[in-house]
Amino acid sequence: MNLEDKTLVWHVDAHRFNLQLLRVILNERTTRLDFGYQTTDYYIRGGWINIYPETHLVTSASTRKMHMQDQLGIVTAPDKFYFKSRADWHFFSLFFAPLPVQDQTISLVEFENPDPTNFNIKDIELRLDAAFFQRL
Amino acid sequence: MPIGKNAMLRCLIIDQVISEHHSYKPTMKRIIEVCKEQGIDVSHETIQKDIKMMKKDRPNGFGAPIKFDFQQQEYLYTDPNFTINGVKLTREDASVLEESLVLIKCMLRTELGDKLRHAMEKVLSTSIEEVDFNERYPILKTMEPPRSRGYEFMDLLLECCKVGIPISFVHYSYKNEVFKPVVLHPYVVREFENRWYVFGYSAKHDAYRSFGLDRIYEPIKLDLHYKKGNTKQILSFLNDMYGVFPLTTEEPIPVVLRADRLTTKFLSAYPIHVSQVVEKYDFGSSKITLNLIPTMELIQLVRSYGQSLKVVEPKWLVELIRNTRKDEFRR
Structure with a gap:
């Protein structure tokens, strides 16, 4: 499939603890991942979040790493976005190099050897027949 | 009766022909010719009816002083300065428009509202009557809450409701503290107590649902x-509820409230719903009957009055309010 002038949208329900991956949006220029984050009782005033600049996507459809191009609503390390309470929530998006247009499984990799606090989410299935088309 | 679009067009042509009497003789033949030039096929009788209507006083007509000069066999305005194209606004018209402008400014702070406001300001500016824009304070003031989160999606949502375009967005539930991607077929954008909601068919829920604009992220x-x-069902959502989040029933049911003396006075002045019937007791307290779909907002309203207002029926609603109170104490 050629993505010229087309944008694919997947609704997904993948999460790692209190980080939720909600949507994947793909066009010929970029892959956008929309996330939601809910603070918990674990940290005082909800703690903080950021994203490492080396964050990338890996896909079953290619050996190439899809590097992060940009981010919206979140800062890159070493900066930090501090929450104010244990009930705060946050929506943010990460942009990566465009994925191949085919059925695949992708993984978000913030760290190769992650600890529980890193934003690594594995095995997100993206099937072409499950995608919506964005109306441009 | 309002003037139809076609009739309005013909009236403008008649006005134009009569006003251009220096260039062309304003005859019935000339009016029909100009109509034809503008793609309107019209009969002699229709033009006569239009002229008759134009002569009527506003709002049914334009109060046009049209006369047929039998000697010259032409139409004329007895007041040579009269025209319906650029109708003068009376002081009353201008005042009504000004008041409407205030409301538009408050309620439609969107691109659509801007266009409407701009159009109305143009109408006002063509008025020959003086409109005092330099008032030092408005004489009509509605509540102007600060712009809320999600209001920026208003134009997109209105367009999708109007044209019929499904949308995808991320919704955050304040109550459950989780995010969910949603596909919505939107029908209506609705305001309730200064909060905005989009109502439509949610594919995920396979049901009609309302979503607060403040909880929506990145609609596409x-x-x-x-x-x-x-x-x-859309009309029921708009008319049969106090609020936007229904509880269990889909059809309106009688809800009976008991109000004390003071609350009875307020609720008599500001009814909760159009279906409201107040039966007063001797000492001023009352039984208030509503016929609506019970909502979360109705519960909140009743609770905001404390002991002064209570639900008496249906029993399940009484029970629900009692249990919600217990839940809150636990929290």
């Missing part, structure tokens, strides 16, 4: 078959 239009709404 989808190239997807649009599921049209059931008009009855």
Whole structure:
């Protein structure tokens, strides 16, 4: 499939603890991942979040790493976005190099050897027949 | 009766022909010719009816002083300065428009509202009557809450409701503290107590749902078959509820409240719903009957009055309010 002038949208329900991956949006220029984050009782005033600049996507459809191009609503390390309470929530998006247009499984990799606090989410299935088309 | 679009067009042509009497003789033949030039096929009788209507006083006509000069066999305005194109606004008209402008400014702070406001300001500016824009304070003031989160999606949502375009967005539930991606076939954008909601068919829930605009993130239009709404259910959402989040029933039911003396006075002045019937008791307290779909907002309203207002029926609603109170104490 050629993505010229087309944008694919997947609704997904993948999460790692209190980080939720909600949507994947793909066009010929970029892959956008929309996330939601809910603070918990674990940290005082909800703690903080950021994203490492080396964050990338890996896909079953290619050996190439899809590097992060940009981010919206979140800062890159070493900066930090501090929450104010244990009930705060946050929506943010990460942009990566465009994925191949085919059925695949992708993984978000913030760290190769992650600890529980890193934003690594594995095995997100993206099937072409499950995608919506964005109306441009 | 309002003047139809076609009749209005013909009236403008008649006005134009009469006003251009220096260039062309304003005859019935000339009026019909100009109509034809503008793609309107019209009979002699229709033009006569239009002229008759134009002569009527406003709002049924334009109060046009049209006379047929039998000697010259032409139409004329007895007041040579008269024209309906650029109708003078009376002081009353201008005042009504000004008041409407205030409301538009408050309620439609969107691109659509801007266009409407701009159009109305143009109308006002063509008025020969003086309109005092330099008032030092407005004489009509509505509540102007600070712009809320999500209001920026208003134009997109209105367009999707109007054209019939499904949307994808991320919704955050304040109560459950989780995010969910949603596909919505939107029908109506509705305001309730200064909060804005979009109502439509949610594919995920396979049901009609309302979503607060403040809890919506990144809506995008989808190239997807649009599921049209059931008009009855949409109207029910708009008319049969106090609020936007229904509890269990889908049809209006009688809800009976008991109000004390003071609350009875307020609720008599500001009814909760159009269906409200107040039966007063001897000492001023009352039984208030509503016929609506019970909502979360109705519960909140009743609770905001404390002991002064209570639900008496249906029993399940009484029970629900009692249990919600217990839950809150636990929290």
